[in-house]
Amino acid sequence: VPGVAPVARAPYQLAPSEMKDLSEQLKELSDKGFIRHSSSPWGAPVLFVKKKDGSFWMCIDYRELNKLTVKNRYPLPRIDDLFDRFQGSSVYSKIDLRSGYHQLRVREEDIPKTAFRTRYGHYKFQVMPFGLTNAPAVFMDLMNRVCKPHLDKFVIVFIDDILIYSKDEKEHEEHLKAILELLKKEEFEDFIVYCDASNKGLGAVLMQREKVISYASRQLKIHVKNYMTHDLELGTVVFALKIWRHYLYRAKCTVFTDHKSLQHILDQKELNMRQRRWLELLSDYDCDIHYHPGKANVVVDALSRKEREPPLGVRALVMTA
Structure with a gap:
């Protein structure tokens, strides 16, 4: 929302094991160029979510920022509608894009709003972070535009997953080849x-x-x-x-x-x-x-x-x- 005052929240208290993960994940994100040090007046706290393999995933609590964000009302598909598309098909594949949201850059003027506070410093994202209210809609809009030639023919996009469905293996091979060629064509130029x-x-x-x-x-x-x-x-x-x-x-x-x-x-x-x-x-x-x-x-x-x-x-x- 234009004109709102920046919101900053104190960092959450983390366990010693989480502090170690925090340090390692901050270094990894920094080495990849996804985050950089910040002096932004904005600041969200960090928390950890336990993954299926027992490791911890660093998440940014953007709830306060999301309250102040003008919502992107791009429609997400209904699950029952997606299943209707699968009628008559028997072979399926799923393409999960590597690093998902991190493939999208944040506009320079919006980067300070992604700032988050940690024991090891104040950082901000240069790529789309997880946790922003409009992230799924923005990413899905992009993927629908990329996959438009084959959308609802043999391709369904659900947020950052591309689902390919076919009647048999031979047809599925052709469909996979078509969507992979399309994705390759849409890759960013040098x-x-x-x-x-x-x-x-x-x-x-x-x-x-x-x-x-x-x-x-x-x-x-x-x-x-x-x-x-x-x-x-x-x-x-x-x-x-x-x-x-x-x-x-x-x-x-x-x-x-x-x-x-x-x-x-x-x-x-x-x-x-x-x-x-x-x-x-x-x-x-x-x-x-x-x-x-x-x-x-x-x-x-x-x-x-x-x-x-x-x-x-x-x-x-x-x-x-």
């Missing part, structure tokens, strides 16, 4: 990152499907101004990968730079400690580095030369989900 460095700062642009997702720039710190050009350009690539980790981790991306030698950085044998450290970070990403002439890099070049008022820092200028 991310494109344009990077540039100047004697004033670093600049980068993140794109996908020829549309800008985000711009970012940062002024150089005093000691960084002494870096060789090669290190500055490589540092810009590292800067971009870090700030957009939640987009680029485990995703295919192509990085364009106007420094030719960076294309062969992975093949170089003589590297300083800084370069080795950065290359270790690069190895976490599925990215290719290509040369892109400076004249074609006008926007990024302008960002790298942009004057800033102190304090110096990173800022996402534009963000879309």
Whole structure:
């Protein structure tokens, strides 16, 4: 609801065993780029739910946030209607999308609202977390649009599950092939990152499907101004990968730079400690580095030369989900 005051609740008391799970799961979510540290005025408490295998699953208690959320009234299907669709079929399969909601990004302006408070710090989600009142509707709407060509013919979508039903095994094989090809076709295209460095700062642009997702720039710190050009350009690539980790981790991306030698950085044998450290970070990403002439890099070049008022820092200028 627009204009409401942020709500923050004190963290719940957790058992020692839950504290250990909390620490491990926070690290895992952070390493994947799903969460980051926050100073948001919003804050939901954390609790744990025991799974069938005896392990504990960290959940965020978003009940207070959900009370203030304008509800998405997207209709969820009735169970009896779903069973009616199965009449005449005898072979079934279920596709459960990996990481479900975590495949959806939260709009930049809404990220602070997903903040949650723990003994180990204040965090916020950059991907869709479980527990938000509109999460099932948003996800199901997306999956229905993706599966629309086959919907109610041999496919049913129920939140994050895709159900395929057929009369016999031969038909089922054809149906599975059709839906898997459709899902593969709907996969996101590779991310494109344009990077540039100047004697004033670093600049980068993140794109996908020829549309800008985000711009970012940062002024150089005093000691960084002494870096060789090669290190500055490589540092810009590292800067971009870090700030957009939640987009680029485990995703295919192509990085364009106007420094030719960076294309062969992975093949170089003589590297300083800084370069080795950065290359270790690069190895976490599925990215290719290509040369892109400076004249074609006008926007990024302008960002790298942009004057800033102190304090110096990173800022996402534009963000879309």
